[in-house]
Amino acid sequence: MDVHEALYTTRMMRRMRKDPIPLETQCRILDAAIRAPNGGNAQRWHFLAVDDPARKRQLAELYRKCREQEYADIAEGALAKTIHDPAEHAATMRRIKASGDYFSEHFADIPLLLFVFSIDDHGGANIYPAIWSALLAARAEGVGGVITTVLRYEEEVVHRLLGVPTEDGWKMNVMLAFGYPLGRWGVAADRRPVHEVASRNTWAGHIGMTVSEPLWTPAAE
Numbered sequence: 001m002d003v004h005e006a007l008y009t010t011r012m013m014r015r016m017r018k019d020p021i022p023l024e025t026q027c028r029i030l031d032a033a034i035r036a037p038n039g040g041n042a043q044r045w046h047f048l049a050v051d052d053p054a055r056k057r058q059l060a061e062l063y064r065k066c067r068e069q070e071y072a073d074i075a076e077g078a079l080a081k082t083i084h085d086p087a088e089h090a091a092t093m094r095r096i097k098a099s100g101d102y103f104s105e106h107f108a109d110i111p112l113l114l115f116v117f118s119i120d121d122h123g124g125a126n127i128y129p130a131i132w133s134a135l136l137a138a139r140a141e142g143v144g145g146v147i148t149t150v151l152r153y154e155e156e157v158v159h160r161l162l163g164v165p166t167e168d169g170w171k172m173n174v175m176l177a178f179g180y181p182l183g184r185w186g187v188a189a190d191r192r193p194v195h196e197v198a199s200r201n202t203w204a205g206h207i208g209m210t211v212s213e214p215l216w217t218p219a220a221e
Contacts, residue, residue: 003141004216009185010135013144014103016179020051021111024142029178032137038131044120045127046157047134047169048162050113057152058161060107066153069105071097103146103177114176115162119169127173134176144181147174 030047038045049054103110114134118127131147138145151158151172159166194211 006136006139008187010139012146013098013181014143014146015182018109019180029134029137033130033134038126046117050117057108062154063107064104066150069153070150110177112178114173116173117170143178145178149174
């Protein structure tokens with residue numbers, strides 16, 4: 001797959017089929033993830049794959065509880081505030097909530113959960129390149145993925161459930177969910193253009209370019 005196709009069409013897929021992901025495919029996703037750059041090549045990361053049905057059911061119950069807390073925080077204005085058009089953002093949040101509801105209801109059926117942990121990561125500078133590499137590699141395999149941090153509300157419970165050696169400094173960064181998508185790949189069309197969200201030399205300095213349309217589009221079929 002062309003790198004630009006992967007970059008432009010990788011999106012969060014919350015609606016997934018139950019079909020298992022072959023171990024060979026999982027290997028390629030994880031092997032791509034560990035090739036990501038990281039400070040000093042210290043590789044202070046750990047990827048914990050969960051596909052056991054009983055364990056997924058436990059996590060599903062916990063996830064639903066955490067999601068209720070997250071949406072309570074959103075309702076109180078503590079999370080997901082927009083800096084742009086509130087009406088436009090509200091419509092986006094309604095769509096995300098609908099797909100998130102589906103994700104939560106079918107959580108136990110997700111083929112693969114991948115918990116990502118790191119030690120002393122300085123705001124994610126070392127781990128997030130690996131996370132994004134995993135999602136791009138999954139896209140190349142036709143596998144959809146989504147990042148979630150919802151379980152942070154019960155982080156200690158997750159650590160105990162998964163046997164994480166927190167005494168050594170390990171902390172959960174995110175959970176990735178992988179499965180063959182029910183939705184379609186496509187270029188995100190709801191992005192503010194580069195010249196509206198970027199500047200040069202000072203905050204108010206014009207970036208010096210205008211990008212009105214995506215600079216990559218799928219080839220005509």
